[in-house]
Amino acid sequence: MEIDKTQEISDCLQKAKSHLVKYGTSAVESSLRVQIEQFDNEDFVTFEVLKRVIEYLNNNTSDDKSSSKTYLHKLVKGSKIRLTKQTPTITKKDPKWLKLTEQLKKKMADEEYSKMVKNVVGRPRDEREAINSYKGQLGVGLDLVVTMATMFILFFTISQYIFEGENKTQNQMLFGLFGLIVGLLIDAILVIVRGEKYDIIGKQQLTHKNIATNAYGIETVPLEIRKKLAQARTQKKND
Known part of the structure; x- marks a missing residue:
């Protein structure tokens, strides 16, 4: 003044x-x-x-x-x-401090995003995967039993027209067991083929990992866009 x-x-x-x-x-x-x-x-x-x-x-x-x-x-x-006008002195911010601030903002945005999608993506998907895994194992077991039983009955029936004499029943049983082993091999080959198919599907899903899904597995907003939205909300709160 x-x-x-x-x-x-x-x-x-x-x-x-x-x-x-x-x-x-x-x-x-x-x-x-x-x-x-x-x-x-x-x-x-x-x-x-x-x-x-x-x-x-x-x-x-x-x-x-x-x-x-x-x-x-x-x-x-x-x-x-x-009255004298005082021009405020603008001090340059330390680059290390700016870098640390950006890291903290990014960390807060990631945490907020994780909280946002925790109940939307995580739990239903985990439960769905657990149920699918249980159903898959049960289905493989039942399929193996049915295949082996079918092949045993098929080979046992065919052996009635092949073997005759006193040892006919024993030969039929042995032939049925052979069919059972053949059924086991066929089912093992099918399991291997299915496993390779699932691996291919898993690799394809990894190439599209930036696509978010909801509780029903339906693709929604890309993760990068959702992260940017979360960062914008965090920056708005800080301002």
Whole structure:
């Protein structure tokens, strides 16, 4: 804040300057004198400097009978006051701090995204996969039993027209067991083929891992877009 000089203010500054030249010895007093001299050729003085001048005069000239106390509100009466615009200093942010801030924002966005999709994607899919796995194992077991039983009955029936004599029943049983083994081999081959098929499907799903699915396995919004939305919400909250 700047105060236009009046005759009273100029006399007050000159009086303080003369007293400082004559008696001022400390660093504080020298600093005050330098500040007063900065406004010698100006038509104004700052409020802070004028306040220090009055305090100095009241504290150091009180023993002088010819001097009375100076009051700030009386001294500035009739003078114009100008408000100075202070331009804020913009300090450059540390790159390390900016990098750390970005990492924290990204981490918060990932955590928020995980919370968003936890109950939508995770649990139903896990439960569905567990049920499918159980059904698959049960189906493989039943399929194996049915295949082996079918092949045993088929080969046992065919052997009735092949073997004759006293050892006919034993030969039929052996031929039926042979059919059972053939059925076991056929089922094992089918299991291997199915496993390779599932591996191919799994690889295809990995190539499309950026596609999100809901609780029913239906493709929804891509993960990258959902992450950007979560980051935008987090940044909006921080602002």
